[in-house]
Amino acid sequence: MEANTSRRAVGLRDKIPDIDKTLETVKFLSSRKEDAEPLESFFELNDTLYAKAEVPKTEEVYLWLGANVMLSYPLPEAETLLRSKLEAAQSSLENCDEDSDFLREQITTMEVATARVYNWDVNERRKEKASGRDDGEGEAKGRPDG
Numbered sequence: 001m002e003a004n005t006s007r008r009a010v011g012l013r014d015k016i017p018d019i020d021k022t023l024e025t026v027k028f029l030s031s032r033k034e035d036a037e038p039l040e041s042f043f044e045l046n047d048t049l050y051a052k053a054e055v056p057k058t059e060e061v062y063l064w065l066g067a068n069v070m071l072s073y074p075l076p077e078a079e080t081l082l083r084s085k086l087e088a089a090q091s092s093l094e095n096c097d098e099d100s101d102f103l104r105e106q107i108t109t110m111e112v113a114t115a116r117v118y119n120w121d122v123n124e125r126r127k128e129k130a131s132g133r134d135d136g137e138g139e140a141k142g143r144p145d146g
Contacts, residue, residue: 002103009096016089023082030075032057
């Protein structure tokens with residue numbers, strides 16, 4: 001559970017800056033005037049390959065939704081969608097952090113309890129050995145290890 005929660009938190013920490021950056025871009029596109037000159041921009045096509053493009057004033061954007069799906073959204077709807085996705089991701093990250101803290105506490109509690117049971121068993125065996133009852137009486141009392 002701890003590894004799964006940690007993995008989910010790492011994924012969210014990677015995703016949140018991307019959503020935030022996309023939201024800022026949509027806000028910028030929304031703020032442009034009708035008579036603004038086209039923007040000159042570079043788009044990443046691959047890890048090392050970029051294309052130069054001119055972006056005119058636009059009223060819609062295309063957003064990747066995942067699973068090779070891209071949809072067109074009007075700028076106000078895109079901004080609303082991205083805000084909700086950002087809030088959901090931040091909330092989920094907070095929950096992951098709380099869950100991780102809780103799991104760490106529980107793991108520590110379990111380890112301490114296991115150590116106490118082990119130490120108790122060691123002390124009981126020493127007492128039995130010291131009292132000279134190491135001759136098989138332990139089996140008669142229901143202890144298979146004697």
